Amino acid sequence: MNFEVIIGIENHIELKTKTKMFSPGKVNFNDPQNTNVHYTDIGWPGTMPTVNKKGVELAIKASAALGMKIDNKLIFDRKNYFYPDLPKGFQITQFYHPIGRDGKLEIMDLKKELKTITIERIHIEEDTAKQIHANNKTYLDYNRAGVGLIEVVTDPVFRNAHEVKEYIKLLREILLYTDVSDAKMNEGSLRCDVNISLRPIGSNLLFNRIEVKNLNSLNNIEKAIEFEIKRQSEILLKGQFIQMETRRFDEKTQKTILMRKKSDATDYKYFTESNIAPIKLEQKFINNIVDNLPELPQEKKLRFMKDYGLKIEEVNLILASKSLAEFFEETTKTTLKHDLIVNYILGDILVVLNKKNIDINSTFLTPKKLGKLIVFQTEGIISSKQAKSVIKYMFEEDLTPSDIIDKYNLKQISDATEIQKLLEPIFNNNLKILNDFETRPERVQKFFMGELMKLTKGQVNPVVGNKVINELIEKNINK
Template identity: 40%
Template sequence: MEFQTVIGLEVHVELNTKSKIFCGCSTEFGAEPNTEVCPVCLGLPGALPVLNKKVVDYAIKTGLALNCDIARYTMMDRKNYFYPDSPKNYQITQDRFPICREGNVEIELGNGEKKSIGIERIHMEDDAGKLIHNEKETFIDFNRAGVPLLEIVSKPHMNSAEEAILYVEKLRSILTCIGVSDCKMEEGSLRVDLNISVKQVESKELGVRAEIKNLNSFKFLEKAVNYERERQIKAIENNEVLFMETRRWDEKNNITLSMRNKEEAQDYRYFPEGDILEMIISEKEIEDIKSTIPELEHEKKDRFIKEYNLSNYDASVLSKDYKLAHFFEKTVKSCKDSKAAVNWIMGDISCYLNENKLELNETKLKAENLGELIKLIKDKVISSTIGKKILVNIIEEGKSPKDIVKEKGLIQNNDEKAILEMIRGILSKNQDKVKEYLEGKGNLYTWFVGQIMKESRGKANPSIVNKLLKSEIENNFK
């Protein structure tokens, strides 16, 4: 039997509003436990929620960027359940009238094929607090309670771990680009619930699905998909009955474990949230928000290929990271050389960032300084070897390359007369090596170049050195 995996994802994204969804408490990550709380987000009796308008704006913005229909009428509902990290004993979310419906995003598979993944709905809700366990006790931190969330529910349109990861990456790229969330999986501002089932390829009916909660890295998402696929196939082949259930990923043993049977909607006794008014969203509001959406990744990629003549690969790497893309464009503006700019960014600068595990904005590198560096090399003021050497100073100290070059006396020597003199000196001191070279030991040529560069402390213009060294040997020693 041949099986097909069917995957739908529920992605929870924390919005980066300054204050929480129903009160004025700060949403900042990493504060002392239980310092960003008030009667509303602690669910104290009599405290009344007030909806943060920015959350609604961000939800609409997200919906527009994900090609959704935006509801003109929407409301909040109560989802009732008891869990110790939820102080109200219910969550304020959206049930029947979510703010966005019926969207899609396009992913590009490894083989270059494009696939559209449908989005069922997006709704607004509040986050729960956080339980912190040690061996003996459990602590609770309510700072996160009331942080605004969007839940983005996809259709079951994915068929592999690769597609699921591409979809989440695409969401992350779009949401960070439009500025509604930082989408940091490691800080929990983007969390993924995986719905997965398997069915026989030719069958039209979906299999029985399991939901794997709270996957907080791409690695876990990939492993959970592959593990669940195998587990479910084995169960079907052994004629076991699968039932809908909620499972969790056990990262120590690389398996999924059953938590509980999957709840049905009626278990939550949804009903309208009486403390928050229904909302009517006007055309003007939607139009105004639409005008604030910047160019998205795929649009940028196409433009980079056209406007800057970048390769498909370079354009796709740059457009994936809007900060990097912005940095690239600023650099090109300053040096007017897109090829050099992309080579530096994709080469030495990326290497530096990877090695030091840094993001571009965590360094002092400025686009104007990279532009200046490129110009200095182009104008032959310094050699590219020197350029590579001082790059670290530019990144770590934020200094202008011109100043560094001046300070360190690194200006390239383009003085042919002086270089020729240096060459002659070295050749006459090493006549035995010249002889060996002429007798066929060709690799001595680089040794000569090395000596000249050493004597000039790296400043001799390499193309002048090459030209003069060759002619000098040809003319005077043959």
């Protein structure tokens, strides 16, 4: 490639509050359209905004988690523009006095080296209405209008899609583990705008920037960036000019599509929001939030590897879900078999959760039940195959592992005398195969174990079963 890629990221993050940022309007993603609309959100004359204290606390928490300098003056501004999703004609935001400045996160780049991503600012603002495009029409859902947001703006320090994805994944984890947001990209509570520019390698000349808005998944972020790099490169190699544009990613065509052209930066004519007086935040108030930050995912990853002996790949998969990480830690209190806990969570359990698109906390499976199941397996009461069956039933029925084992007769046969009684007729009917024992002992052993497992539907303890088989082989050969 003849060009260097320059990328900056803007993330709009819905704060985890029960009411909106500047009104008492309710916040609930699943409510019917246009049922949570407050007068203040749509700019009725005479209505006055009030600041959501919880929203401010969450913004401070996010700023602290990203290592930012926190402004103790809370001042809001008006961003003025006219668009159907903004009925007031302005958006309350922070332009001149963002709540947080100068943060950073460390990610792993393509060379497996740490790279510092510098974050310019975090500011508080209110969301706009949601636009729904269908049947050549645009529908507006004002439930989202006024929902509290923070916007996290990075410096243009990314050089490829991999770095962007690593940053978004880590940012999302921080938002989840600090309880700032539920950070669900598919529901729009974590949205990503990507600004992409190219420049000739070795040059400071930067071509016009293209903004791709409202990317809602890591896959779409990667595809949009790669498409834009290719598209812009082809334009420049033809000697043509790149115009400033806002685009969106179309999942059907896997391409970015023009939304609107920009002749220059939009003049929003910012001025201080006159209906909200500047608020001086006490340092004690800020310190209390900062000092009580929960364990951050970066710290949790190191602890999981150290305390539980997990691989980084396993840790990343577990920590991608806060509830799953909590489930894992609770299960470790019931058994020290951490390897089995991880295997079941990342295997059988995660398969069901992903297939049904459900959270672990909405199932009958609990850490105590999984821990007890693993104890049964390690004691030889059930086999690993039977344990997988028990897990399947625990998703469907609110029963203990013991109840399920009894109900579905999943207990492992470990009594040597009982196993010998099962094997004796098998041996009597297949004595000829013992002639091969001297030349092919493994084949003979596997044959009898296979017949035994077939007879008992895999319920025999293989260790005890093999021991009894060897005893019977020796006994029959020496006759």
